[in-house]
Amino acid sequence: MGDYADLPGVRTWYESEGAGDPLVLLHGGFCTNDTWGALRTDLAAAHRVFLPERRAHGHTPDVEGPLSYRAMADDTVDFVETVVGEPAHLVGWSDGGVVALLVALARPDLVRKAVVIGANFRPATECFAEPAMLDAMTPDAEDLAFFRELYEAVTPDGADHWPVVAAKVVDMWRTQPTLSTEELARVAAPTLVVVGDDDLVTLEHTTALYRAIPGSQLAVVPGASHVVPLEKPDAVKRLVLDHLAQDAVETMMPVRRAAAPARTA
Numbered sequence: 001m002g003d004y005a006d007l008p009g010v011r012t013w014y015e016s017e018g019a020g021d022p023l024v025l026l027h028g029g030f031c032t033n034d035t036w037g038a039l040r041t042d043l044a045a046a047h048r049v050f051l052p053e054r055r056a057h058g059h060t061p062d063v064e065g066p067l068s069y070r071a072m073a074d075d076t077v078d079f080v081e082t083v084v085g086e087p088a089h090l091v092g093w094s095d096g097g098v099v100a101l102l103v104a105l106a107r108p109d110l111v112r113k114a115v116v117i118g119a120n121f122r123p124a125t126e127c128f129a130e131p132a133m134l135d136a137m138t139p140d141a142e143d144l145a146f147f148r149e150l151y152e153a154v155t156p157d158g159a160d161h162w163p164v165v166a167a168k169v170v171d172m173w174r175t176q177p178t179l180s181t182e183e184l185a186r187v188a189a190p191t192l193v194v195v196g197d198d199d200l201v202t203l204e205h206t207t208a209l210y211r212a213i214p215g216s217q218l219a220v221v222p223g224a225s226h227v228v229p230l231e232k233p234d235a236v237k238r239l240v241l242d243h244l245a246q247d248a249v250e251t252m253m254p255v256r257r258a259a260a261p262a263r264t265a
C-alpha cells in the first residue's frame with residue numbers, strides 16, 4: 001500500500017510493509033520503488049520496511065530548481081521524523097546511498113545502522129570508471145530507456161517532464177556530492193559498504209569510502225555491476241540482514257579493527 005506524506009520540502013510518496021525495527025530503503029537515481037522488488041519481501045519479513053520515493057522520482061513530484069543530495073537528505077530526515085517516528089536503519093543504493101551518508105552525518109540520532117550500495121562521496125567526474133558516459137546520458141538515450149519507462153508510468157508531473165528530470169539528475173551527478181574523507185570519519189552509524197566487482201563507481205573510490213568510515217565493513221559482490229541488488233538479490237539480502245542483526249564485528253585476527261594499545265603515563 002502507498003500513500004503521500006506532506007513533508008516540508010515535497011509531498012512524498014511512500015510504501016510500507018512488515019513489522020519489527022524500522023528499515024528505510026532509499027532507491028537509486030532515476031529509479032522507483034519497483035527496483036527494490038527482489039529484496040523488499042524478505043527484508044519486510046524481519047523489519048518494518050519504509051520505501052519513500054524522493055523528489056522528482058516515481059510518484060513524488062519534481063520541485064522547482066536544481067536537484068541536490070542535501071535537499072533529498074533533508075527530505076529523508078523529515079520522513080524519518082514524521083512517518084517512521086523513531087530512529088531507523090537506512091539502506092541506500094547508488095544515489096540513495098549518498099543520501100544515507102548525508103543523513104547519518106547530519107542526524108546521527110536518527111540512524112541505527114547503514115548499508116550503502118554502489119555509493120560515492122565525490123562527483124561522478126571523479127569516481128566513475130568512465131566519466132564520459134555522462135555525456136551520453138541524454139533524455140532520449142537508449143541506455144536510459146528503462147528508467148524513462150519507470151518514470152513515465154507513475155510520475156504526477158506527466159511524461160513530458162522526463163527531459164527536465166533527466167537533465168537535473170545528470171547535472172547533479174557532475175558536481176555532487178562533495179564529501180571529504182574527514183567528513184566521512186564522523187559517520188557514527190555501523191556501516192556496511194557494498195559494491196559489485198564491476199561497478200561504474202571504481203573499486204578504488206569504494207575502498208576509500210570504506211576506509212574513511214570508522215569501523216565500517218566492505219563487501220565486494222563477484223559477478224555484479226552497479227545494479228547488484230537486481231543481479232544478486234539473494235547475496236545482497238543476506239549481507240543486509242546479517243549486518244542489521246549483528247551486535248558487533250568479531251574476527252580472529254583483527255588489524256583495522258584491532259583495539260588501540262593502551263596509553264602509558
